[in-house]
Amino acid sequence: MDIKQARYNMVEQQIRPWDVLNQDVLDLLFEVRREDFVPEAHQALAFVDMEIPLGHGQSMWTPRLEARALQELAIRPGDRVLEVGTGSGYLTALLAAQADAVVSVDIVPEFTASAMQKLRAHGFDNVMLHTGDAARDWPDTSGFDVIVLTGSTPLLSDAFLQRLHVGGRMFAIVGEAPVMQARLITCTAPGAARGVTLFETCVAPLVNAPQPAAFVF
Secondary structure, eight states: OOHHHHHHHIIIIIIGGGTOOOHHHHHHHHHSOGGGTSOGGGGGGTTSSSOEEEETTEEEOOHHHHHHHHHHHTOOTTOEEEEEOOTTSHHHHHHHHHSSEEEEEESOHHHHHHHHHHHHHTTOOSEEEEESOOSSOOOOTTOEEEEEESSBBSSOOHHHHHHEEEEEEEEEEEEETTEEEEEEEEEEETTEEEEEEEEEEOOOBOTTOOOOOOOOO
């Protein structure tokens, strides 16, 4: 496979047509080698418009979803980021390339260990990885400028809003299959936020994501 051409095709045929036009984001997709974060068994699929299985019921996002989320979050050099769901570590790397620091949490120890190895190999020393359950909250007294949930959630926990600094942005996919909405929530004041729906999509849920209360007759 011609890696250089495959990467170019991914950007020009998948990502740019999906309204990802921010040049900094597009340049980053050429700089951070996606193929290095794809499981070895699926290397040939590194640039294909599909979710790549990671095991444990989880998958990598499609390239266009990764790029679109990055563009919508508009990460600044001084930002501190929380990523819930490390997965392969590729999105973690993209976030770390733009932010000051990234805290990434995954409930699967194998994901944490593998991502740590790959991120260190690529020279990312501004990432702190944790193995834990952060689907409903991740206590951190320092707070965050950006929060990304890489798995879907039927309900969005209010606790995440409390972790956002004023002006902070959160990207979350909310709902249940087959209809989910990608949403961007911006903290406008302490405890207050405005949200916009960006597009419809469908991704695997976060383990232990909050569920709607069951109706009892």
